[in-house]
Amino acid sequence: MANQDENKEGIGGMINPRRYGIERVAYLLMRLSGLGLLAYFIGHIYETSSILKGQVGWNEFLAITQTNAGHAILAIVIAMCVFHTVNGIRVMLGHGGVGVGKPARPDYPYIPASQNIRHKMGIYSAIILAAIAMMYGLAVMFGE
Amino acid sequence: MKIHYGTALAAIALVAVHILMRLTQGFAESLEYDSVIANYKFLPYAGMLEIILILLSIHGFNGLRVILLELKQGRRYEKAVSYGCVAAMIALIAYGSRTIIMVNTGMT
Numbered sequence: 001m002a003n004q005d006e007n008k009e010g011i012g013g014m015i016n017p018r019r020y021g022i023e024r025v026a027y028l029l030m031r032l033s034g035l036g037l038l039a040y041f042i043g044h045i046y047e048t049s050s051i052l053k054g055q056v057g058w059n060e061f062l063a064i065t066q067t068n069a070g071h072a073i074l075a076i077v078i079a080m081c082v083f084h085t086v087n088g089i090r091v092m093l094g095h096g097g098v099g100v101g102k103p104a105r106p107d108y109p110y111i112p113a114s115q116n117i118r119h120k121m122g123i124y125s126a127i128i129l130a131a132i133a134m135m136y137g138l139a140v141m142f143g144e
Numbered sequence: 145m146k147i148h149y150g151t152a153l154a155a156i157a158l159v160a161v162h163i164l165m166r167l168t169q170g171f172a173e174s175l176e177y178d179s180v181i182a183n184y185k186f187l188p189y190a191g192m193l194e195i196i197l198i199l200l201s202i203h204g205f206n207g208l209r210v211i212l213l214e215l216k217q218g219r220r221y222e223k224a225v226s227y228g229c230v231a232a233m234i235a236l237i238a239y240g241s242r243t244i245i246m247v248n249t250g251m252t
Contacts, residue, residue, distance in 0.1 A: 034204075041200055045236060049239065051177070051247060051252065052246055052247070058180070092152075095145070141171065
């Protein structure tokens with residue numbers, strides 16, 4: 001029982017991105033973006049309920065979000081949304097057996113077939129697309 | 145995971161429509177009071193918002209449940225997390241639905 005407890009790393013082990021390469025970074029970003037998007041979603045539902053207070057209530061709440069800080073937060077939300085979507089599709093395809101390679105006898109140096117260049121490219125694509133979407137969002141919001 | 149993936153795929157399509165509605169009207173104009181009210185009063189769009197609300201609530205709170213269950217295990221803990229996430233999901237759907245229904249039926 002004591003050994004089991006020693007091996008429990010908790011949140012520290014969960015968020016450590018150093019040991020398993022870009023796949024671990026993707027795992028961490030997937031969870032962080034998921035939590036961020038859930039927080040935004042709850043906030044968005046609360047924000048839109050201000051329309052029940054009429055035009056004055058709506059405009060007052062909108063004024064809080066239509067600031068530089070509000071736009072910056074929305075840009076981060078856009079990036080999280082795009083990363084979560086693209087990486088989520090990659091994960092779904094992987095679970096379906098797409099792009100994970102053929103089953104083979106495990107031989108030294110035991111390189112996992114599923115952690116191949118196709119999936120690494122998928123992760124890097126998700127990060128790049130998220131950055132592009134964030135820049136586009138900033139252009140739309142600050143361009144007006 | 146079937147529920148998680150199913151809600152994700154459905155939400156991608158519907159959220160894309162929701163965001164495109166903002167961009168095609170012009171971002172600032174689409175957020176004006178009259179424009180938002182018109183959106184809510186248009187029944188197909190209000191229906192789509194309700195479906196997005198349900199899909200994202202299920203997906204979001206199921207994702208939170210998975211993260212919390214990865215962190216710690218135990219019979220009582222797992223039950224508390226699962227029931228807590230379902231309760232939060234229902235509360236959020238009820239709160240969001242209240243807004244959609246009240247605006248759609250003109251109870252503002």
